[in-house]
Amino acid sequence: MNTPKKFASQADLEEKTVSFTKLSEHAWAYTAEGDPNTGIIVGDDAVLVADTQATPAMAQDVVRRIREVTDKPIKYVVLTHYHAVRVLGASGFNPQQIISSQDTRDLIVERGEQDKASEIGRFPRLFQNVETVPPGLTWPTMTFTGKMTLWLGKLEVQLLQLGRGHTKGDTVVWLPQDRVLLSGDLVEFDATPYAGDAYFKDWPQTLENIAALKPAALVPGRGPALLGEEQVAAGLKATGGFIADVRACVEAGVAAGKDLHAVYQDTFATLKPKYGHWVIFDHCMPFDVTRCYDEATRYPDPRIWTAERDIEMWKTLEG
Template sequence: MSKQFASAGDMAEKKISFTEIGRDLWAFTAEGDPNSGVIIGDDSVMIIEAQATPRLANKVIEKVRSITDKPITHLVLTHYHAVRVLGASAYGAQQIIMSEKARSMVAERGQEDWDSEFERFPRLFQGHDSIPGLTWPTTTFNKRMSVYLGKRRVDLMFLGRAHTAGDIVAYVPDENVMFTGDIVEYHSACYCGDGHFHDWPATVEKIRSFDVDAIAPGRGDALTGKAMVNAALDSTSDFVRSTYRPVAQVALRGGSLKEAWDACRAECDPKFSDYAIYEHCLPFNVARAYDEALDIDTPRIWTAKRDAEMWAQLQG
């Protein structure tokens, strides 16, 4: 087990892929780094997920400009995490859309999350000096809203708590394609530090009920074809359940966080240790699962100080 915290030592650049997953629908992926999505309408473009910095956002914009010169008018943020939202200023979008709950989480814990993730993921925050501040939406909604890019309709929906309490998905019905954010991952660990373990699998099943032809997940390769989509849905739910179950058993018998960590590793290492950011996510996942087992419904706010204290506790 690496003694270096989170992804502090991960400084290697990732190979970018830009995959068409439906007509004028694209997934920007980078070997387990945060993904973005591109939806091209009749006369404008919607981006899903901003990236961590304007520097990284410009890599998305470069790919967009390789296929269209239509203006980027809408930016959809599936949740509030810093690595997803702080690059927003680069796009110059007229509308920045979040769920109402995600906006409340920016207000409640956005700065703390920024400070915490800056320490965890130094590579993603190269060029951070260009971030103008916290990203705030111009438009919010509770359950569902539709955005029309000319004739193309994009349905934005809150299907249930999962990766955070405010996750949304973007569904493009004319191509039966969905952008799920971090509710679904592919060969990448789920970050559960702000998660809701009891709710997450049911939210995954709501996504499955759409029977989509392709998904752009939060991390990992674009999912094309129903077999690949269903495999990713299955593995995401298995990851969440396999993380929670052993940790809850330890917590409910009064065991320590370190014992819960050992139990989680025994269950998850054989299945998931080769997943992207597995070691990065594991301490946060164990800590949150431990809390949820003890009926702490709202995830406690992660700060750089809390990160360090938790990591020291897990090192024994």
Template sequence: MTASVSFASASDTREQKPQLRELAPNVYGYISDFDPNCGFIVGDAHVVLIDTRPTPRMARDFLADIRAVTDKPIKFIVLTHYHAVRVMGASAFDEVQAIIASQGTLDWVRERGQADFDSEVGRFPRLFAGVEEIPGLTVPTMSFEREMSLWLGPREVRLMCLGRGHSGGDTVAWLPDCGVLFSGDVVENRCGVYAGDAYIQDWAGTLDAVAALKPEVLVPGRGAVVKGAAGCAEAIELTKAFLSTLLASVRAGIDAGDSLRGCFERAEQAMKPRFGDWPVFQHVLPFDVSRAYDELRGIEHPVVWTAERDRELWQTLRG
């Protein structure tokens, strides 16, 4: 048991400067060591963003790096899903005509957007520099059910909901002409997989649908860009392995009559040898075990996290 672990990411104070990575002609990732990744695509007339940064202050750094590449107007923001660390920088992009998300993500904002914001500010203090500038929730202005395409000249940016996973509204952005996939947090690259708001038993099937696209370049939610078909397939399988190990260990605990804390101890013991050195593993595991424990006992939809519930869980499992 690691009772000395500080709450969530409160002790994470090391600044990460995201780096621009050209993934294909006019396609860029904005990649951190293990903070949430973003990206953008430059078209003939305008730019499409894939996610933003956690605050307007941090998003202005992103904008400055975009302007080092192009002066074309930023017309659309695509949200891969809704967590505050990905979306609250949207107000820094004042040329944007539409914020696009799945219907599942729009429903998420309406149901739990404010609670999620309050929760994440407490979990990730470093990532919310300038939080006082945030004007309010980032609400999508255009939504779609399963799939839609944006066309940047001849290039298609295909937005797809491939199934429930990290959230109930996950969207991947797929560029068929160059094999680039922005996966959001459906896929991580050797970083702790957050499943506190997930549909964990559905997630493996969603990952199979991602794998079926056969991406050549994958921008994961967190971690380094993956290049090459084999590397992309491996990142997808590693994400699946993390989740299957989580489910198996919590299911074994429930079958043995363990409490939530007992299931957590069992999961930590099972997962630490393989995944324990991944960034944010210590942060995500309590929330992951809590959600797996609920889901395996028949609670279909994730219970809304609040700042108070976060602290109570941490005290129960790590206190």
């Protein structure tokens, strides 16, 4: 008899080793073996941080690394999307402005509370010292649509919405002078994309839009920093390949009239040999297949995940 899998990543208790990698004159990557990454940009007069870690206590380690390279004030925090594991550490940086796309703010309004409860339940290790998160949600103080340019002295930093993918609000941070891109969870490397709130049909084109910028370095949402055009291309190809493979399997199952459980079993078995070694593969697949099945059948926009819906879905697919 098969033992049911432990829900999501509740059994993931192993601490990860942090790397702080310089990508260019102005950009650094804070990465931790497949845990959520943070990107840092140091301009002439200020620092920008993209994605904040899950709690203010965890953000303190990022601040400590920043202080090893600069004493300039951390003026901006950019939220590449709305997920709790990316935003709840914001207060730990004490920024002057918290910036997101208007689409991301709309998602926080619509589903921020449910997402917070859901994510803390899924991945407790990533919410160390969760009691340090201020009451309520993390709200942007400034929003934009499409494109926003910040000037850190003479350093140009572009915030761009290049299309929907991981969420409808995805924002990338682009340094045209250094050709460095902070992608958020639109790009992963050696880590399984979480696609529970995704737009499978749009994501490949969004990756092509990233590729068109020709980044020389890239901070993915998870996994090591990508240095050089070859590594960047590999990261884009791997992420796009996974999304395409999930979609192809799910749509084939839907076309054959199979239910979600059967589609999940087929898709998991098909993708496991190719992607099973990636970080959080077992964690992500139930959410990814459920969302893709939804999109292929009757829900063009992602449904809200609640802690209760998480457990119900997991029991259905993995119980």
